[in-house]
Amino acid sequence: GAVVSQHPSWVICKSGTSVKIECRSLDFQATTMFWYRQFPKQSLMLMATSNEGSKATYEQGVEKDKFLINHASLTLSTLTVTSAHPEDSSFYICSARDTLLYNEQFFGPGTRLTVL
């Protein structure tokens, strides 16, 4: 099946720094990628939809200036958490839509962000 990778798998940073998370579709092209956030013992919350070559669409309540999303190629989307604070500590998960199997999304393994 289609594989989506994320890097890094975990990161610890100091408050006020920025962190970039990469999401790659390894064996398929993805015109659309999605970013989710998951707090402990909670469900996934959609943060934004990223379309290749255009601006991301953010869900209500998600600050676009804080969570910068770039989808510059058909296999790579990045999420940058700017000026991270402890409340941004969470599990960040991306998914990619396979343009051939357009009803299926494939998820990455997630990135655990801890802000001290």
Next chain:
Amino acid sequence: DAKTTQPNSMESNEEEPVHLPCNHSTISGTDYIHWYRQLPSQGPEYVIHGLTSNVNNRMASLAIAEDRKSSTLILHRATLRDAAVYYCILRDGNSGYALNFGKGTSLLVTP
């Protein structure tokens, strides 16, 4: 988005079949029914999806009620590796591909 209702948790014995129910009484005609599962500290994994007809794949079967107001994910022989949170999600085929996750059902499989 149309909402789904799932039991918070279910328990099954290993090698027994498991029927995971999902109610979606407000489903619209263009809503696809998707099932994903998530193991601890991992991203969700696609299980199966359907629109109107029952579906089978190597992982599971999806039984959709005739009025589409409910569906059941069937794991034919549960294994310990099937212990996960199972999410039933409706996706409008006309309005994009984002998935809105509910709370899901936590499946415990006991040996």
